[in-house]
Amino acid sequence: MNRTDKTAAIEELKETFANNQFIYFADSSSMTVEQINGLRRLCFDQGVTVKVVKNTLAKKALESFPAEDGYEGLYEALKGPTTIMYAEQASVPAKVIKEFRAKGDKPLLKAAYIDKDVFFGDDQLDVLRSLKSKEDLIGEVLLLLESPIKSVLGSLNSGGTTIAGLLKTLEERAES
Numbered sequence: 497m498n499r500t501d502k503t504a505a506i507e508e509l510k511e512t513f514a515n516n517q518f519i520y521f522a523d524s525s526s527m528t529v530e531q532i533n534g535l536r537r538l539c540f541d542q543g544v545t546v547k548v549v550k551n552t553l554a555k556k557a558l559e560s561f562p563a564e565d566g567y568e569g570l571y572e573a574l575k576g577p578t579t580i581m582y583a584e585q586a587s588v589p590a591k592v593i594k595e596f597r598a599k600g601d602k603p604l605l606k607a608a609y610i611d612k613d614v615f616f617g618d619d620q621l622d623v624l625r626s627l628k629s630k631e632d633l634i635g636e637v638l639l640l641l642e643s644p645i646k647s648v649l650g651s652l653n654s655g656g657t658t659i660a661g662l663l664k665t666l667e668e669r670a671e672s
Contacts, residue, residue, distance in 0.1 A: 502553060509549065509557035513567070516582040517611045520589040520624075521570065522603040524548075525577040535596050535603065542592050544583040551578055569614035573607035586610050590624035 497505070513519065524532060539546045551574040558567040581589040593603060608615040608624055615624060628636075 497550075505550070505553050506557045506560075509554055510560055512547070512580070512582065513557060513561065517609075518582055518584070518586040518589070519609040520581040520593070521573045521606040521608070522579045522581060522593065523576055523606050524579045524603040527600075527602045531600065531602070534599075535592075538596055539581065539589075539592055542583070542588055544581050544589050544592050547580050549578055549580055551575065554578065554580070566612040566614060567609065569616075570607055570609055573616070576606075578606065579603060585629045587625055587627040587629070590621050590627075594621060594625055 524535065527535070536546055555571060555574050558570060561567050581592070583589050590605070590608070593605060596603070605618045605621050605624075607617075608620065610624070610627065
């Protein structure tokens with residue numbers, strides 16, 4: 497790979513890191529070509545992009561970002577063969593890894609970058625799988641806000657029938 501190719505690869509990685517909030521670093525070494533193709537197929541089906549990267553190029557791309565972006569915590573993960581995975585929802589790559597590993601023990605999660613937070617190690621896979629999407633969280637908040645309103649409306653409606661029933665009973669007594 498000549499200098500021009502390296503510069504182009506770094507620029508492409510910079511763009512990838514800048515445009516994605518949910519990036520996973522995995523170790524897919526010792527996987528067969530058939531296994532890697534299966535992983536790529538599963539990732540494609542689930543909307544996850546997969547790239548095998550050179551660690552030095554990935555590190556140079558990450559170093560170009562300001563410290564407040566929090567990428568420096570990922571440098572430790574850039575040892576050995578590295579595959580990056582990214583998607584629009586934080587938990588999807590973790591779910592893909594877990595689903596794929598039902599057939600084997602690879603790929604292993606090295607690290608994940610989730611909206612400026614870094615998760616290290618394969619033991620974080622279950623935590624990452626349980627992350628909720630933005631839409632799920634908004635839905636839960638709306639349900640929580642809706643519940644008290646429904647309760648108040650229900651009370652008002654039942655109170656109206658109780659008062660109407662009371663008035664009808666009083667009217668009937670007055671007529672008798």
